[in-house]
Amino acid sequence: MNIQQALQLAQQSLSEASPTAVLDTQVLLSYVLQCNTAHLAAWPEKNLNEEQEVQYLQLIEQRKQGSPVAHLTRQREFWSLNFSVNDSTLIPRPETETLVEYILSKFNDKENLTLLDMGTGTGAIAISIASEKPAWKIYASDLTEDVLALAKHNSENHQTNNITFIQSNWFTDIAHNNFDIIVSNPPYIASDDPHLKQGDVRFEPESALISGEIGMDDIEHLCSHAKSYLKDDGYLIVEHGYNQKQLVAECFAKNGFINIEQKQDLSGHTRMTAGKRS
Numbered sequence: 259m260n261i262q263q264a265l266q267l268a269q270q271s272l273s274e275a276s277p278t279a280v281l282d283t284q285v286l287l288s289y290v291l292q293c294n295t296a297h298l299a300a301w302p303e304k305n306l307n308e309e310q311e312v313q314y315l316q317l318i319e320q321r322k323q324g325s326p327v328a329h330l331t332r333q334r335e336f337w338s339l340n341f342s343v344n345d346s347t348l349i350p351r352p353e354t355e356t357l358v359e360y361i362l363s364k365f366n367d368k369e370n371l372t373l374l375d376m377g378t379g380t381g382a383i384a385i386s387i388a389s390e391k392p393a394w395k396i397y398a399s400d401l402t403e404d405v406l407a408l409a410k411h412n413s414e415n416h417q418t419n420n421i422t423f424i425q426s427n428w429f430t431d432i433a434h435n436n437f438d439i440i441v442s443n444p445p446y447i448a449s450d451d452p453h454l455k456q457g458d459v460r461f462e463p464e465s466a467l468i469s470g471e472i473g474m475d476d477i478e479h480l481c482s483h484a485k486s487y488l489k490d491d492g493y494l495i496v497e498h499g500y501n502q503k504q505l506v507a508e509c510f511a512k513n514g515f516i517n518i519e520q521k522q523d524l525s526g527h528t529r530m531t532a533g534k535r536s
Contacts, residue, residue: 339389340415347463377445438492480496
């Protein structure tokens, strides 16, 4: 079986199981062959050996059963960086890059800021910012040792030495109270949301997804506590659901944040809210 045949066979197999069948097959074959997707297009007649063919077909079958591509390859790109992933936390997603882009744009001229990334997961937000701003002092917190071990591993891979990791249930073990920025991609899905039974989220921990009946419990917690840990002109910045724009803006305002801004992701959905401590 050559590359072109392998892709065609796999795309037919995944056509009904995955809305991104073409991309899935390319990413998985690139992983098996240890090459980039450009190589697949350049060498369509190159044959797979028997071991590669068996591994590839096994991965396609697992994807057909719903396993996320990122779990199968154990990696995901975010902010042009490669992150190791596992099933202990969320897979980094493109919409979260909206937070990184906003922070780097808004605070680009600041040389020595202190930032806290809460619920860091793979470390994607903290590490992406740290890689761009090595002079900033960055803290990244999460609830469990397993998740922090993954984030630390990713930080070591990208040599972001300006990050301090803290095990904490939100603010419980956060000792500092002078942050310029607190950023978070918290759980924000309603407990009865039908999306929980679709796609990749079926394979991700519910604790990183669900936040009460309407998905606002953790965002409300962040809004009500963050001011005690921010400098006078510090900012709270959170990701939220595509349909939570109004609820989150009201939550920020109710808790005394001013200069409230909201940003859309690349799909045109408002997925980020920022506010300044008054």
